[in-house]
Amino acid sequence: MSLTRFQALDIILNRAGFEPDTVEVPDAKISSFFGCNVFNEERMQEYMTKDAFNTVQAAIESGAKLSIKDADLVADAMKRWAMDRGATHYTHWFQPLTGRTAEKHDSFFTLTPDGEVLEEFNVETLVQQEPDGSSFPGGGLRSTFEARGYTAWDPSSPAFILEVGDGKTLCIPTIFVTYGGESLDYKLPLLKSQAFLEKAAIPVCQLFDEAITKLTVTLGWEQEYFLVDEALFNARPDLLMTGRTLLGKHSPKGQQLDDHYFGSIPERVYAYMRDLETECHKLGIPVRTRHNEVGPGQYELAPMFEEVNRAVDHNQLLMDLMDRVANRHKLRVLLHEKPFAGVNGSGKHNNWSMSTNTGQNLLKPGKNPGKNLQFLTFFVNTIQAVYKYADVLRASVASASNDHRLGANEAPPAIISVFIGDSLSRVLDDIEAGAGADQGGVEQALDLLSKIPNLELDNTDRNRTSPFAFTGNKFEIRMVGSTMNCAAPMTVMNSIVGRQLETFTKELHQEMSTGTARDEAILRILKRYITESKPIRFEGDGYSDEWKEEAARRGLSNTPNTPDALKAYVSSDAVELFTTSGVFTEKELHAHYEVMCENYILKLQIESRTQGEMVINHILPAAIAYQSELAGNVLQLKELGLDATTYEAQMDLIRRISDNINGIKDKVNQMTQERKYANEKEDASEIAMDYCTKVKPLMEEIRTYADRLEYLVDDREWPLIKYRELMFVR
DSSP, X not given: OOOOHHHHHHHHHTOTTOOOOOOOOSOSSHHHHTTXXXXXXXXXXXXXXHHHHHHHHXXXXXXXXXXXXXXXXXXXXXXHHHHHTTOXXXXXXXXXXXXXXXXXXXXXXXXXXXXXXXXXXXXXHHHEEEEEOTTSOOTTSSOGGGOOEEEEEOTTSOOEEEEETTEEEEEEEEEEEOTTOXXXXXXXXXXXXXXXXXXXXXXXXXXXXXXXXXXXXXXXXXXXXXXXXXXXXXTOHXXXXXXXXXXXXXXXXXXXXXXXXXXXXXXXXXXXXXXXXXXXXHTTOOEEEEEEOSSTTEEEEEEOOEEHHHHHHHHHHHHHHHHHHHHHTTEEEEOSSOSSTTSOOOBEEEEEEEEETTSOBTTSOOSOGGGHHHXXXXXXXXXXXXXXXXXXXXXXXXXXXXXXXXXXXXXXXXXXXXXXXXXXXXXXXXXXXXXXXXXXXXXXXXXXXXXXXXXXXXXXXXXXXXXXXXXXXXXXXXXOBTTSOTHHHHHHHHHHHHHHHHHHHHHHHHHHTTTOOHHHHHHHHHHHHHHXXXXXXXXXXXXXHHHHHHHHXXXXXXXXXXXXXXXXXXXXXXXXXXXXXXXXXXXXXXHHHXXXXXXXXXXXXXXXXXXXXXXXXXXXXXXXXXXXXXXXXXXXXXXXXXXXXXGHHHHHHHHHHHHHHHHHHHHHHHHHHHHHHHHTOOOHHHHHHHIIIIIHHHHXXXXXXXXXXXXXXXXXXXXXXXXXXXXXXX
C-alpha cells in the first residue's frame, strides 16, 4: 500500500532523536585526506618504480597510446593499491546515453584450473571489458542479435574507489562503444572534441607565444538541487516515478520573499552537505561552495575548475553520491529541472574556458595590455562560433525536463544570445569602427588595444537572463539542465570553437599571403567576425517579449521545445561540423539524435501515465467522497425544510467539483487516445512532436483541474502531500 499523506507527516513528526549514519571525517583538514580514494599521481608514484611512473605519466600527458607493457604495470599497481584500501571488486565505470553512470562489478577473486585461489587483475581486464549492455540506448548502432557493448579504459581520468556501506569497489573510467568502435556514450565524443579543439587552437596560440604546445579545456559546473524528506517523497507517486510533481496547487508562500536565497542553512541540510562534501573530497572532487538557492528547499554546490573530462566524470559521480548520502539522512535529492511548478527550477551552469601549458587562460584579458590581441582573437572567435552554430548548442541542452526551465522567467530563454557586458561591448564596437582596411585604420585599432584597461575578473555584470554570458575569464553556459551530463554541451563547445579556429587560421594565411602584416590581418578578420556576429550579442532582459520580437528581426532561432531543438543535430551544418572534426560519424550523429528523441518520448510517456493513474486513483476518489459529504449535508438541510439559499454555498461547491471531475475524466481519456495514436507511428521525431504538441498540453489541462480540486476539497480528505508540506516541512 502506498504511503498516505498523513502517514508521511506522522513519520516526520515522530522521528525525534534520529541521527543519520554520518561519514567519518579522517581529519579536520581537507588537504590531509583529499583524493585518498583516487589512484592519482601520488599513488602511482607510491606503487610504481620511478622509471615506470615517468614513462606512464609522459604517455598519459601527451595523449599517446600506452604500450601493453606499460599498461600492465599500471594494472598491477592499481590492483595492489585498491586491495590495500580494502577493495574486493573492480568495475569499468562508464556513461551511457541514459544520462547517468553504469557499472558491472567483478571480483578480484578467481580460481586457477588446479583449484588455487588468486586475486587477479591484469592488463586485459584493465584495458577492455565486454559488459554486454544490450539494453542501453543505441539509436540503431547495434542490431538486436549483435548488441554487445565494449568498455575501454580512459587513462586520462584516474581510477577511484567507491565506498558503499562496508563494500569498496575499484572504478575505472571508460568509454563505451560498439564492436565497430562507434560511440554509445558521452565520454568518447567529449574526448574527441577536446583533441580536435587542441589541434585547431595550438597554431593560433603560437601566433602569440611559440612556447604553447598544449591546450586544456577547463570546466567549472554549478549543481543545483532540491531536498525533501523521504517520507514525503514516498507519499508522492509522481516524485517517485518522474522526479517532479505532476500535480499540486501553488503554496501561498513560495519564493516571493526571497528569504531562502543565501539564507541560514537548516541544520539537517547542513549535516547532509558536510557528509556529501567529505565523500566528494575523498574522491578528489574539489567542491568548495555551498548555499541556499532561490526556491524553498533548493540548494547549490560548486567545485573549483578542472580539466573538462575529469570535471564531467566528477559531476556524474557527484550525482550518484548525492543520492547515496541523502538516503542515510532520510532525505531525497530532486535533480529534476522543475520539480515544483511556480518555483524556480534547477540548472547546472557550465563555466567553459581554455588554458595552456604556459599557465595562460586564453579567455582572460591579462594584466599586460600588449597581450590583449591574443585574448580578443579567442574571445571573438568563440562568439563567432556560437553565432554560427547556436542551434546546435541549443540542441545539446534540450530535454523533456529542461523544457520546463528554458524560456520561463527563471532561466535563460530558448533563444541563444551572448552577453559580454558594457566594457567589452565598447571594445568590440571600437574595433569594428576603427580597424579599417587601410593601414591608418589598423594603426588606430592597435593604438586602441594598447589603451584597453586591464579587464580582470568580474569586469561585467552578471546577466542571469543570458544563456551564454562572458563572466570575466570564462563563458558561462547557463542553460544546461540540472540532470544533464555536462559532456553534451562541452562536446559542442569544443567542436564549434575548434571548427571556427580552423576557419580563422585558413583566412589568416590567405590575408598574410598577400603581404599583409600579421596583426593587421588578424584585426581585419576580427573586425569582420565582430560585424557578422553582432546579431547574437544582447545586453538586455532575455525574458522580455520585446527581446523575442527583436531576436526574430535579427534572424535568431527561438526553439522552446525539445523536438524542434533536436533537429539541429542532424542538419547539414551539424553533419559537416561533426564529421569534419571527427567527433561523430554521420551514422553516430543520427543514432544519438534517435536516442535523444526516444528519451524525450519515454519521459513524457511515463509522466502522462503516472499523472493519469494519480488523478483516477487518488484525486477523483477524494473529490467524490467530499462531494458526497456535501450532498449529504444538502439533503439534511432540505429535510429540515430550510430555504435553498441556506445551502447555496454547498451546491456551488458540488457543481464546481463536478465540473473538475468531468474535466479530468474527459482529458485523461483524450490523453490516453493521443498516446495511442502517437505510439502507432514509426518515426521517432514524429512521435516526439506528437507528445510535445498533443499529449503535453493535455497534461497541463489535467493538472489545472486537479489543482482546482485541491483548493475545493476538505484538507482532511486530500490524499497527496501538498506543496507547503514538501517545501517547508523540515
